[in-house]
Amino acid sequence: MLTVRAPATSANLGSGFDVFGLALSAPADVVRVEKAAETTIEVTGAGSQYIPTDPAKNTAGVVARELDAPARIEIDKGVRPASGLGSSAASAAGAAVALNALYDRGCSDEELVRAAAEGEAVVSGAAHADNVAPSIVGGFTIARADGVTSVDAELPLVVCLPDIVVSTRDAREVVPGTVSMEEMVETVGSAATLTTGMHRNDPELVGRGLQESVVTPARAALVTGYDEAKRAALDAGATGVTISGAGPGVLAVCRRPEDRRRVAAAMLSGFDEADIDARAYQTAVGGGAELFR
Numbered sequence: 001m002l003t004v005r006a007p008a009t010s011a012n013l014g015s016g017f018d019v020f021g022l023a024l025s026a027p028a029d030v031v032r033v034e035k036a037a038e039t040t041i042e043v044t045g046a047g048s049q050y051i052p053t054d055p056a057k058n059t060a061g062v063v064a065r066e067l068d069a070p071a072r073i074e075i076d077k078g079v080r081p082a083s084g085l086g087s088s089a090a091s092a093a094g095a096a097v098a099l100n101a102l103y104d105r106g107c108s109d110e111e112l113v114r115a116a117a118e119g120e121a122v123v124s125g126a127a128h129a130d131n132v133a134p135s136i137v138g139g140f141t142i143a144r145a146d147g148v149t150s151v152d153a154e155l156p157l158v159v160c161l162p163d164i165v166v167s168t169r170d171a172r173e174v175v176p177g178t179v180s181m182e183e184m185v186e187t188v189g190s191a192a193t194l195t196t197g198m199h200r201n202d203p204e205l206v207g208r209g210l211q212e213s214v215v216t217p218a219r220a221a222l223v224t225g226y227d228e229a230k231r232a233a234l235d236a237g238a239t240g241v242t243i244s245g246a247g248p249g250v251l252a253v254c255r256r257p258e259d260r261r262r263v264a265a266a267m268l269s270g271f272d273e274a275d276i277d278a279r280a281y282q283t284a285v286g287g288g289a290e291l292f293r
């Protein structure tokens with residue numbers, strides 16, 4: 001069998017709704033594939049009981065269809081579904097990279113991103129590529145209709161995952177349909193600041209660039225304890241905090257790797273204040289999907 005480790009990701013980063021994404025050094029899904037006449041799927045690991053094994057409903061199965069690459073697919077979930085950490089995308093990205101190698105398809109990263117985004121369309125209703133792009137390519141990615149740009153940023157991060165479920169499909173329903181000129185100006189300024197910060201590996205600029213006032217406030221209402229966790233992380237030295245993807249995960253940017261322990265503890269106590277259990281991952285910007293033959 002051919003094995004791929006595909007990382008969890010954090011999409012949006014506040015100012016880059018449906019565009020920005022970061023590969024996380026941990027956690028990750030492991031996807032194993034072997035050729036078969038028809039696609040079958042087995043899922044183990046975090047939250048596997050909630051994940052469909054019907055290939056038409058599983059993001060990895062949709063990728064097998066898109067690449068015309070039927071396979072026996074085993075997925076070991078390191079990323080719980082409905083997390084805001086790109087769980088469905090990690091399986092889609094892992095399957096895309098694995099099936100491309102298994103069938104020697106020779107697809108480019110952009111083609112793999114497009115196939116994996118079709119998996120996202122099945123679960124969330126939109127073929128947003130901001131999770132699958134970093135899970136395939138690694139680093140900080142800018143995913144647009146005309147292609148993907150990436151930067152290998154270095155940044156210490158904490159992602160805190162509260163014990164509540166927010167599906168991306170539901171969280172897309174609360175996104176406002178319009179923005180004011182003032183909101184657009186703020187978002188463009190933040191997105192530019194964040195992108196510059198990624199190029200310079202500058203946590204201060206990245207933290208400031210997370211700020212936006214359209215999508216994040218609407219979704220914060222779905223994440224009990226978000227305000228408390230955010231305040232606690234900032235008090236503990238994070239340079240910026242936002243909702244990871246569609247939530248409920250929360251992303252904090254840290255100045256130094258050694259700050260992560262304190263920020264993680266603060267976020268857990270913030271959620272605890274709101275009576276929500278949570279777990280924290282001390283992580284960093286990581287590479288893309290890795291193939292093991």
Ligand SMILES: Nc1ncnc2c1ncn2[C@@H]1O[C@H](COP(=O)(O)OP(=O)(O)O)[C@@H](O)[C@H]1O
Pocket residue numbers: 050051052057058059060075080081082083084085086087088089091092123124166167168169245246
């Ligand atoms: N391989 C997969 N891994 C995770 N979730 C999947 C997979 N295939 C389909 N799903 C479905 O996708 C939904 C989770 O995706 P989503 O809401 O985008 O959350 P996340 O932010 O964790 O990716 C769940 O309904 C889950 O059953």
Ligand SMILES: N[C@@H](CCOP(=O)(O)O)C(=O)O
Pocket residue numbers: 009011012017018019083084085086087088128130131168171172244245246247
């Ligand atoms: N841009 C999407 C990102 C969803 O990320 P996920 O990790 O929650 O699946 C959105 O914000 O809807």
